Amino acid sequence: MQKEIEKVCQTVIKKITPKESERAKIETFAYELEKRVSSACKDFGVEAEVRVEGSVAKDTWLSTEPDIDIFMRLPKSIPRLSLGEVALRIARKATEGSKQVERFAEHPYLEAFVDDVRVNIVPCYKTERGEWLSATDRTPFHTDYVKKRLNSKLKGEIRLLKKFTKAIDVYGAEIKIGGFSGYLCELLVLYYGSFVDVLKEFSQYKRRIVLDMENFYVERESELELLFNEPLVIVDPVDKGRNVASAVQPQKLYTFIAATRAFLENPNLQFFYPSKTRAKKTEVLRKELRGRGSTLVFVVFGNVNAVPDVLWGQLYRSQRSLHRLVELNDFRILRSAAWSDEESVCMFVFELEDCCLPNVKKHIGPPLEKEHECANFLRKYVANSSVVSGPYIEEGRWVVELKRKVVYVCDLLNERLRDGGKNAGVAEGIAKALKKGFKVLIDEEILDLYSNNEKFAEFLTCFLSGKPLWLKTH
Secondary structure: OHHHHHHHHHHHHHHHOOOHHHHHHHHHHHHHHHHHHHHHHHHOOOOOEEEEEHHHHHOOOEOOEOOEEEEEEEOOOOOHHHHHHHHHHHHHHHOOOOEEEEEEOOOEEEEEEEOOEEEEEEEEEOOOOOOOOOHHHHHHHHHHHHHHHOOHHHHHHHHHHHHHHHHOOOEOOOOOOOOEOHHHHHHHHHHHOOHHHHHHHHHOOOOOEEEOOOOOOOOOHHHHHHHOOOOEEEEEOOEEEEEOOOOOOHHHHHHHHHHHHHHHHOOOHHHOOOOOOOOOOHHHHHHHHHHHOOEEEEEEEOOOOOOHHHHHHHHHHHHHHHHHHHHHOOOOEEEEEEEEOOOOOEEEEEEEOOOEOOOEEEEEEEEOOOHHHHHHHHHHHOOOOOEEEEEEEEOOEEEEEEEOOOOEHHHHHHHHHOOOOOOOOOOHHHHHHHHOOEEEEEHHHHHHHHHHOHHHHHHHHHHHHOOOHHHHHO
16 A cells, blocks of 8 residues: 555656746746835835745745745834735735735735736735734744755655645635645644655544644643644644644544545545536536435525625625524524635525424423423413414423424525624625625526536535545545
8 A cells, every 4th residue: 555655646746846947937937026026115115025935935836836925024113004005005016917806814915816827915024033913924934944944855745735635625724715724734744754644643633633843832731722722733833822723624624634544545646636526517407406305595695895815704604603593493404505706696505404394393391390490381381372282291391382483494594684684693794795685596496597607506516416526536
């Protein structure tokens, strides 16, 4: 098995390591962008130290996937609330004529596509180590820390881990993904020594993984329990009070663990180059929905006026609230999800055992030994118009059968979202979009949108399958 693993890894490394010509081209391009940002800073009268950071600076980027991070280290005299605004003006000027997308981490930054290369232009303060004024102040220190410890072998191992996490859809610390950042991948390889050793360690996951690379908490391990409660804790080697893995959602961690076990048992290229999801033809999907046996419910609404990171945070928060609402009204949810094309369409998807409930439900009251509670129960229900049967005694408890207030999930969602979901826990930006209009669609009613939106069609095909692509080879 070890030979098979090595063979797969060697094949992948050859593909994902940039050729010298490609590396030279990207390094020149990054240097030119650095100069353009420096020039824009001067045009706005802002004194800044401009640096290339991230995977290009560390030479851990994947061939044909060069994300370039340009950081502006700005003076501490710029007020915290103005940092993003100042940086965005500079970044827009430096990438004029390119597609620009405003992003948001702790503060706004700009993502631009310059000559088909994605470029992030990010502000931070020029601080000393440990004197952080914003979250991004650490990044130049991260770059320096990793670069000092790298060699050509480790760079290859890091590339393997990044490619693996991308292929199984757990790469990226942004809110939409909630996965492994590039820096996290680099630290894991630095600590364990190789891609395969990282996989072996995670494949044996039991309850929690905690790494303290710089031994900040030697003989003080109990403090880690108090400081960090996440299932994966990687103490930042440049900041002992930060968990590098804090953005990793449990579901992404568990997906990674399962994929490591599957790869080590059956190593093959599918874990690095999965088959592309092909949306099913509309008529095939129609037939599948009719024979599926569950009910798909879609809450479809329009664009939300928010940068992508804020949008996804609000979508996920609202999804959790609506999930609770539906369950509290006795509908049994199999799965739920949020989706958006980040341009014109957003939605929540719920797969239910059934969209319609019986008109009557059984409500169990207190046991007879609780005299006071029994008296209250009888006072409430003995002459209540919603009671269909009872109160009666069953197995030592008072019981009533009640008329349901809501029997159809569409009625529930239409009623509770009419005002934007104000009392249903819907996030503010989502609520504003819902107030402008929404539709609750059941099963085949989604097919018009499905046939006219390729991105959504791919998403729904994956959602209905439920099975990760890499599991096909296991």
